[in-house]
Structure formats: structure tokens, C-alpha cells
Amino acid sequence: MDALNFLLISSLVSASTSLQQDIEAKLGADVTLQCQISTDEVISVLKWSRADLNTDGYVYFYRNKRSYENYQHPSFHGRVKLKDPEMKDGDVSLILKNVTFNDTGMYECHIAVRNPVRSKRVHTEISHFINLTVTGETHGNMKLVKTGDGNIEEVVEVETRTDQMVVPAVSAAATVIVITAGFVAMWRLKRKKQQHMEADNQQLV
Known part of the structure; x- marks a missing residue:
């Protein structure tokens, strides 16, 4: 069968x-x-x-x-x-x-x-x-x-270039430092003039 x-x-x-x-x-x-x-x-x-x-x-x-x-x-x-x-x-x-x-x-x-x-x-x-x-x-x-x-x-596809990113970052940091140093120098000069004026006033008294 x-x-x-x-x-x-x-x-x-x-x-x-x-x-x-x-x-x-x-x-x-x-x-x-x-x-x-x-x-x-x-x-x-x-x-x-x-x-x-x-x-x-x-x-x-x-x-x-x-x-x-x-x-x-x-x-x-x-x-x-x-x-x-x-x-x-x-x-x-x-x-x-x-x-x-x-x-x-x-x-x-x-x-x-x-x-x-x-x-x-x-x-x-x-x-x-x-x-x-x-x-x-x-x-x-x-x-x-x-x-x-x-x-x-x-x-x-986004290409990341670390060398191109570092330069702007360094430039920005340098700019901040220069501006900050300028403000500090101006503040010191203004403070010194103020001290001289106070000393002159004391002598007049």
C-alpha cells in the first residue's frame, strides 16, 4: 500500500x-x-x-x-x-x-x-x-x-573638524582675557588717582 x-x-x-x-x-x-x-x-x-x-x-x-x-x-x-x-x-x-x-x-x-x-x-x-x-x-x-x-x-553626513573648532575657541578666550585686563588696568588707575586726591585733601586740612 x-x-x-x-x-x-x-x-x-x-x-x-x-x-x-x-x-x-x-x-x-x-x-x-x-x-x-x-x-x-x-x-x-x-x-x-x-x-x-x-x-x-x-x-x-x-x-x-x-x-x-x-x-x-x-x-x-x-x-x-x-x-x-x-x-x-x-x-x-x-x-x-x-x-x-x-x-x-x-x-x-x-x-x-x-x-x-x-x-x-x-x-x-x-x-x-x-x-x-x-x-x-x-x-x-x-x-x-x-x-x-x-x-x-x-x-x-556632518563632518566634524576639531582643528577648525579649536582656533575660534582660543581666539574668543584671548579676547575675553584682553578685555578683562583692560578693565582691571582702568580700575587700578582710577583707584590710584582717587588715593592721591584723598592724600592732598588731608594735607590741606
Whole structure:
């Protein structure tokens, strides 16, 4: 009985296959994530995902002849579309618009297909992995930092120059000392004149 069940399961699902490629895209550009299967197979499920997004949502999700935006990760809303909405010739490539540094990562194109010539219950699962790297330059005194949620953002880099700060501080201190010494000298001179006047008055008396 166990052998019969094993043969039945093996006839329903065939072995999975996988491919991988590395691509680069310029910051702010549109990039096409290529993925294609043979034309004699019918696509029942298409899932574009990224492992580091965990369970927050898919990059793109398609099942039973329609896409589901409610399964999509918020950062990809309005930014992705199929290169060919009708998926002719098995082309399930995805266009990602206006890429940012946060789009860098490993993307998986996972497809569940069935061969119309054979039984409709026979399915094959195919995975195509694309490692996307977004390159570009930051603006002015901007630098890239990784936030607590794993995103990458541009922030203003403030450069601290201790040598430039010491000079004004020393100059200010010197100015205060000079002014204070001037007041002390004036006070002493005034005090000495007052003492002379008091001495002269005593002699007159």
C-alpha cells in the first residue's frame, strides 16, 4: 500500500528545477528581471518573492489567471508589472520601476506549471533566482545608512573638524582675557588717582 501511494504522489508532482543569474541596475532606472519557461506548459501559479522580506508580502503574486495586489509587499505597490501581461511564449519576466538601494537582494521567480498534453494533475515547479545589485552615487554630503527595519536610506553626513573648532575657541578666550585686563588696568588707575586726591585733601586740612 505504501509503495502504491509513493507512485501516485510521484506521478502528480515532478522534480523541481532552478537557475540563477546576477544583474546590476543603476539607481533610479527600470530593470527587467528575466524569467521564462517552455511554451507547452500552462502556468497555474507565479510568485516573485525576496527572501529578506520574510512574510511581509510578495514582489508579485499570480494564481488562476489573475494577480493579487493584496498579497504584495507595500514597497512594490505600483512599481512592478509583467513584461508581457499575457505571458506569451512562457515569458513571466518582471519589470521593476525606479529602483532604489532597498531593491538590492536575491529575487526568486517561482512557477507552478502543468503540461496540457499530459494529465492536468501533473505539475512541475520551477525556481529562477536573480541576484540584483543597485549601483549609483549619493548626492553631495549624503551617505547611505541601514535603518533598524533593514532599509537603506540617504542621510546628511556632518563632518566634524576639531582643528577648525579649536582656533575660534582660543581666539574668543584671548579676547575675553584682553578685555578683562583692560578693565582691571582702568580700575587700578582710577583707584590710584582717587588715593592721591584723598592724600592732598588731608594735607590741606
